[in-house]
Structure formats: C-alpha cells, structure tokens
Amino acid sequence: MTARGGAVALLDGVLGRERLLSDLTAPGGPLDRLSPSDKARAQRLAAETLRGLERVDRLLQRHMTKYPPLTTRNILRLGTWELCAGGAAHGVVNDCVDLAANVPGSESLKGLVNAVLRKIADNGPAVWETLRVPRLPKWLRDPLSEAWGNAAVTAMEEVHFVAPPLDLTPREPAQAEALARDMGAELLPTGSLRLTGSTQVSALPGFEQGAWWVQDAAAALPAVILGATTGEKVLDLCAAPGGKTMQLAAAGAEVTALDISARRMTRVKENLARTGLTAECVTGDALEHGGGPYDAILLDAPCSATGTIRRHPDLPHAKDGSDFAGLIELQARMIDHALTLLAPGGRLVFCTCSLLPDEGEVQVEAALERHPGLTVDSAARDLPGVEAAWHSTEGGLRIRPDHWAGRGGIDGFYIAVLRR
Template identity: 65%
Template sequence: MSPKPKQTARSAALNLLNQVLGEDRLMSELLGQGVLQGLDPADRARAQRLATDTMRGLERADRLLQKHLRKNPPLYVRNVLRLATVELCQGGDAHGVVNEAVNLTAANKRTQAMKGMVNAVLRKIAERGPETWANLRAPRLPKWLRDPLVMAYGGDVVGAFEAAHFAGAPLDLTAKGDPEAVAQATGGEVLPTGSVRLQDPGQVSALPGFEAGDWWVQDAAAAIPARVLNAQPGEAVLDMCAAPGGKTMQLAAAGAEVTAIDLSPARMERVAENLARTGLKAELITGDALDHTGQYDAILLDAPCSATGTIRRHPDLPLAKDGSEFGALMDLQAQMIDHALTLLKPGGRLVFCTCSLLPDEGECQVEDALERHPGLKVDRERFDLPGIDPEWITEEGGLRLRPDYWADKGGMDGFYIACLTA
C-alpha cells in the first residue's frame, strides 16, 4: 500500500474549496474542526489565504477557464484549476503552480486521466491569464443576495460593496489600553474610530503585544457597538451573544461588571482563552440568552444574523449559503430584542447590532421594535463619537456601516447598530 501523499498548503486549500463548494460548509466551521492542524503555522496560513483568494476570485477564474474547457470537469478538477488560475494570475510561479496542480489531479484515482488536460489548460492560463485577469469586473454576489441588496441600496452602491469584498480586508486590532502605543509597536495605523489597522500583518500570534494581551483582533466596525454602549466602571452589563469575545473584552476593559452569555460551548471556550490572554474578567455563562434572567444597567445584543456584512473577510459565505435560513434568524432577532428589554433596569440602555447588510436585520428590526414597545426610543446622541460620520445615521435613528466606507483605507465590515432606551 503506497503511503498517503504529504499534505501541502495547496492540497489543504483544495480540501477547503471542495468542502465549501461541494458540501456547503463554512470555512470557519472547518477551521474550528482542525482541518489544517496537520500543517505548520506558515503553511496553515498560506492554505487559508489560497482558499480565501480563490473564493474571492471565483467568478474571474471561471471566466478565464471557460475559454479553454469544452465542458465542465468534475468539481474536484474544477477546483484544482480554479486554485491554480487564481495563484497564477496573482503572480505565482508558473512551474510550481502547474506542476502541483497536475500532481493533485493525478493523486485522485477518479481524475488522474485528466492530468494532461489540466497541464495544457494551465499553461495557457499562465501565458495570458494575468493580463486578462486585471481587466475583468469585480466578482458579483450571487443573485439570491445581490437582488435584495440592489433593491435596498441601488446597483452602484452594491457594485462598491463587491469591489470592497474582492479587495479583501486588512487586520484590525482593538487595544486594551492606548491605541497609539499598539500602532507604534505593530507598525499599524490608528483609524478615526480608535481601532488599529495593519495592512500586511503576517502571523497574528507573532505580533508584538499578542502574548502580553495588549490587544485583540476585531474589525473596526465590530468595535463600534461597545463604544456606542459606553459601559461605565461598576455598571452591570450583559453581553448577550458574546462569542468570540471582542465586545466582552471591550466592556471589561472599560471597568464594567460583565456577564457574557453564548449558546456554543466551543465558542465560549474561546472567549475564556481571550479573557485569560488579556488579563480581563467577565462572568461566562454557556446557555440560551432567551432563558437568561437578571437586571442590567446596559446590554449589548450582537444578534445571530446572516453575517452578510463580513463577506470581505469571509468570501465563502455567499458560496455556502442560499439565504433559506435568514427568515428564522430575523424572527430570532425580534425575540432577542424583546427579551433583552425585560432585562434592563429602569433608565437602562440596549445596543442592538447585526453584522448584516440586509435592512430586514437592522433598520426594519428597530422600526418593528418601536411599534411593539410603546415608549421605546432610539438614542441618536450615542453616535456622537470620533470617526462616526453623521451621514451614516439612518432615518429611524440607527447607524448603518458599509464595506465601501473608508475604501481608501481598506473598508470595514457591514454593520447595523442602534441604541434603544425604554
């Protein structure tokens, strides 16, 4: 029996593609299950980058490949070709890329007869592909998602979203203390809202201040809800859907008495690890937030949602999902808002947010909540913060963040945020 071929960054990236595109699995789930654990840290990061780049450029890769294919090969071979095409068009070494693509095709008994075709197609791509690649449009979102977004924002704005998605995302950090000190140590830039942005960070755990717990990874948009809540020292604050813990750490760093709850044991373990690394404290509860009782001065509800605002960092999402579960998520969001309001002390405040671009998960949720709860108000003054453009405030009084904002700096996640007071 011949030994199993050694896993490489490219073979691991191919495995990720096959599971996302063939089995509708999310990359975050796969990584959480340790699919890349057999690789050293550098190859692990490279495999993830190759798979992510390929999913971002899938439409471009398919357009280039269709010129050289009489019919679609099996998904495994298509993904070999896609992976290699993206790498070639981004300046990869033609000999190494083509050679490994042929070897990956030959290693699969069902596809080994296609290795000659793979070799021929990729040699043509290597010759003309990079030149053509640059002239193709930014890949479009699938119709199931693009249509409602165009209805909400218009075609030009959605085109700007897609350009931001294709450009990818830099790495943002939230400082436990002084953002300027973190920026100086890591070579980053302090953004207008106080996050620290690194354009080419390398291995995150090797950055200065990681082991000391001076900062944590958190997109600049995701850091804004906790700033809007503005937890004060000694306040009793509930983080209702806490994992992976970025907002919990912000609230704890502000000196609040934080209770953090989340349904997922595995994700709550990550919250505990992050708190331990940063030396911050919070009471952690694993369970259903809808069953939670108590009274709090302030609540942060980052509700389960479609996550359509995170596509610049998670390009697998529109490829693995079809929107069929979004209705149930919207119902859950309404239930969570209603329950959160029962947990507020008189005069308390609730920040509701979702990392979604869909108005049904943001603006519409708040409008509906205002109708369900007479006396409920939206506090617009909470958005009087550094870096917040007043034009981002919506008609009903929430804050709409979009991936095309700060395009010259690398964009931000799509988010909706509102502060509600009874």
C-alpha cells in the first residue's frame, strides 16, 4: 500500500462507514502496513481532501454525469484535491489510475479516472479558487446559525477551510518566551506556543526533555482557569490524552487522572513519562468514581466535539447529530456526580469542545437550577489573553474558531468554573 492508497482507505472509512479518522488510524486499522512517514502523509491527504470536499465534488460534477462506486469516487476526490493544491499532474494522475486498476470489480474504471483527472489538471486549479468556502452540513449549520448568526458561522467555516497551525503548551510557563525563540514559534497571549507550516513534532527543541506537549490553545485554558496550586488534590475527569493532567501536575497539584478507555489512558501515562510529571492514573467510569473529596475537579465532558472541526475535518462527515441528546444528558449526570466529589468550598471546571450552547451555556444554567447554592465564578476567567468578547452572560467563556482568525483560529470551547 502507498500513502495515496492509505488515504483512499481512510476516505472509504469516513465517507462509507461513518468512522472517525482517529479510530481508523488506531492500531489494527488500514494504515498498519505503512511506514510512519507514509502513514502521516496518508492522514494529511485524507484530512485535506475532507476539508475541501464540497469544492472537490463540485469540480467533479462538471466532468461526470454518474458517479462510480465509492472507492473509485474517493480516488477521484483525492486526485482532484491534490491537483488543485498544486500536485504534479503526471504523478498524481498516474498513481490514481494505478489505484483504480486495483479496485476489485471496478478495474475497468481506470480509463474514467484517467480522463477525468486530466481534465481537472487542465482547468481545476483555476476553477477551485472561484468556488465558495465549503459549508458545514445542514444538521450542524442550522443550530449554529440559530445560536451565533449566519455571519459568525460563515467566519467559522473560513477558519475550518485552512489547515490549522500547531499549538504547544510549555511545561513551565516561565520558559515560554525562551522556547518560542528556540523553535521560531509565536507566543500567544494566553501562553501557548504556535507554529505554522509543516513540522516534525519529535524534532522540535525540547521534545526529548518533555518541555512541552501538543495542545490547542483553547484546550489549555480550562486548566489555567482552574488555577491549581501546590498540594491541592485535583481530579481530572475524562483525562485522555493528558494535556490538562500534565498542566495540573506541572502546577504542583496531587492529580488523579481518570478515563474510561484503557487504550487512551496508556497514552496519558506515556505523556506523563516523557514530561517527567506524575499523576495517579485510573481507568474507570467517571459516573462510578468514588474518590475524594477533591479541592478541585476538571470535567472535560464527552461532547459533540464540534469545536474541533478545524483540526478534525472528518467529523461533519462521520457524524449526523443523532447523538446530541444522549451526550447532553450524560454531561448533566457527570456534573451532578462531580459535585458530590468536591470538598466544601471546592471548585468544578466544566468544559466541552463544543460550539453548541446546549453543551455549554445551557448546561451550566440548568446545573444552577438543579443545585441551590451553586454559583459561577466569573472572576476566574479574567486571565491574560482572555478577551472580554469571549465572556458569556452566565459567567463562563465561549470561544469560537473565528476568534483569532488572523492568527490561524482556535478550537471552539466552552468553559465555566462552578463553586459550591
């Protein structure tokens, strides 16, 4: 298998079986036979094809009256994106024809692939720039437009269409400026480091020393807002992959990291080992955890993940919104249980990487109604780099991808600090 063949297999999984790329690229998936470099290339090719899928399909519509079976169609999609992104026509077309010749039962369609992609090579790049920015699917665009307005959603889509930069969280915030100089990164107002362009993470200064870890700037804020101090007993619920656990441990807290997935918890342990940080790692169900009492709890609850589309363009194609109601109910139950684990006067940071108010503002308002005496600590959000425009009326933070659009965007997140 080649990197392009791996990319087509990933597209088949997302568009044919509604699987997420994160699941398809796990051990035991279609990329297992590829080298690390080819695996990374396959993932990038698939992700960028999905990012521009609406444009890709509009271009193909100009040259086809009937679509071939899925795998051959995905070969055409991949080839179209590569050609419009500046790929060399000879290599792209020939490789895609070879891929088509090996599709069981569709070998005869290699001529179609050759003819269509040669036409795309001639005029596709020029037409590409005239097409609108790809839109979110209706099942997601409609509720987001209702919440934030059409102009805001269009601005988010423009951010989604651009490959995101790489954000890093320094283990020691005091070293952020020095790290930024060493790796040529931008030091963001909130303290994260941002790198643009293609980057080999393991080759960056400080990787072997565990001086930082990959974490979107928005995802780094919940732990900062929680403000853990030395010796505090802190629970990180739904901890994997461990970015927030490491932030809390680096602040000197006694951290218990809990996640329901043993595979994902292994990754937390690996990240802690690389950074030289310690935490008690527990595999289990957050709703059944009986530890504590804790001085503080960070609950990054399971959610629609609609705030992460700029980094996960497969999500709108692998989901349809049918799980929203169940996730919202689960979040409420998790908030209620987490509150039982808090010490008197403790604080709970509730956050979701969602753009939907039902998984953020509405969830907190409902929790306040269920729990007399519970309050939102709105002062906790007053931190360097946190803009007033991000403040939500109930006292939390609402971050959208179009915030910092000129800097490369930021993940969508909701964060609130609850106090008993």
